[in-house]
Amino acid sequence: MTRFVRADLVASRAPPAAIGGPLGWLRRNLFSSRGNTLTTLAILGLLAWALPIALRFLVLDAVWTGASGDACRPEVAGRPVGACWAFIADKINYLAYGSYPAAERWRPNLALALLALAAGWMLWLGAPRRDLGALFAFVAFPVSAYLLLAGAPSLGLPSVATGLWGGFLVTMVVATVGIVFSLPLGILLALGRRSRMPVVRVLSVGFIEFWRGVPLITVLFMANVMLPLFLPGDITVDRLLRPLVGIALFASAYMAEVVRGGLQTVPKGQEEAAAALGLSHAQSLRLVVLPQALKVALPGIVNTIIGLFKDTTLVSIVGISDFIRVLETSRADPRWSAATIPATAYAFAALVYFAVCFSMARNAGFIERRLAAGERR
């Protein structure tokens, strides 16, 4: 048997030069195999076909100014006409506020600013007093936003009937109420589902399964038509409140399941350690279990919130003037009858919804990375 003893140790060397530069990147990522190359070419072909059309419609051929539909008629304009942004510009206040009185529109604006403050306070991890932030977001903000929007004559704010609210304002109201109520309610339901008390458990499971088993559109119709049946004849429920209640309960069932998934990832030992240190059950949930569970559940929570935001469009079917509905009303305006008005309206709706949902997703991604960075293994 030969014996081996290393005579000299190998010094560390730089790795072989990779094929650098943009060409190297293209080679590695887009054209690394025959299948990959074919896919890349197919996608490039699709983009080459679709992008110019979209660009021509949305920008190059678009009409930016004008006082009526005439500006957007090819025979009047004397050129091919794409999106009629002049129509959106003309209707923008109606799209934003519905029939909310013009003199009072600072109130929705202020409410929106409060919403931004609440969201920022909650989501910015380094913010001071985030416990106060949660109190603000889930208690003070809903109350003050309600007083602002609906009015409080005793505070010098004239009331504005909810029938006048409309447009993006109503979409935001429905989505915000859905989120602000469904998140805490969902957490309670998820905790109830694993409660040691059988009654609580059965009620939670029953509630969750009921709302998950019914389509939202059915919930909205039921809220509209059936809620009054359950109440004494002389009590009428606000027409906007009905779908709000339905959406909040509906979303809370989904939220509960997402939170439950997070709760399941927290090892039992965490609660045992908290109990052994003398923390009460409630403290252990609040300080140990929920922070870890919600962090895991965050992508699912954001997913549910985004879904909820898009589902708010369904309230237009039960007669609420949300963003989609005022857009529909606007495009029926005879003063603005032109061939590209419907396409413009829907393109605008898509852009608005996409902007909101995409920014929510980006924000959530940012927070996830921040949370993960703290505890990297």
Add this chain to the structure above:
Amino acid sequence: MTEISPAVALSGVNKWFGAHHVLRDVDLTVEKAEKIVICGPSGSGKSTLIRCVNGLEAHQQGTIHVDGIELTGAQASVDAVRREVGMVFQHFNLFAHLTVLENCTLAPIHVKRMGRAAAEDLAMGYLDRVRIPQLAAKFPGQLSGGQQQRVAIARALCMSPKVMLFDEPTSALDPEMVKEVLDTMAELARGGMTMLCVTHEMGFAREVADRVVFMDEGQVIEVAPPAEFFDRPRHARTKAFLSQIL
């Protein structure tokens, strides 16, 4: 009740998981500052026994007193006992979302209502004692197993317990880290802490324990000072067990 109550007194304790009888007529009295090592084969009920001492598991028959406080089913008695008892787990169970320092200050702040600054001073003192003050700002996931277990010990000590329970504190550790944890525990023992320790580290038992308790099938089979226990075991099962692990 006697004038000076023992640190822990179990008398006729029985416990079932469903129909499974896991603790059978357990009697054990631990005096103050006494160090007890509990050993026995897997499934013999060692963990269940010490988890009963701080109410993580409820016993069904018999009485358990900790520093004179009886553990009844009532939450108040469980709370009172947990203020006296610290526990260290096999898998550390550090709070993964909190830093080492926050792990140590959580209970002092929220259970003892201590101010944050005072709690942090206290915690740094104990982190010093387990020789890892430099890790205060790290998260548990960034620490080695031995370091995590020492944090867990410091975290329990921050509540100034009169009794410390250890459930196989070294059996999830790589061999080279076992010693640092055992050294920490030996030092705690020298400081006069009352300790109930489930472990199979027989060197530690010989050196530190006042008495060794051998359990099998939910029963206490033999209790003896370490010298006698290891050199002159009486019961056939003790002999069989020792011949397997030594």
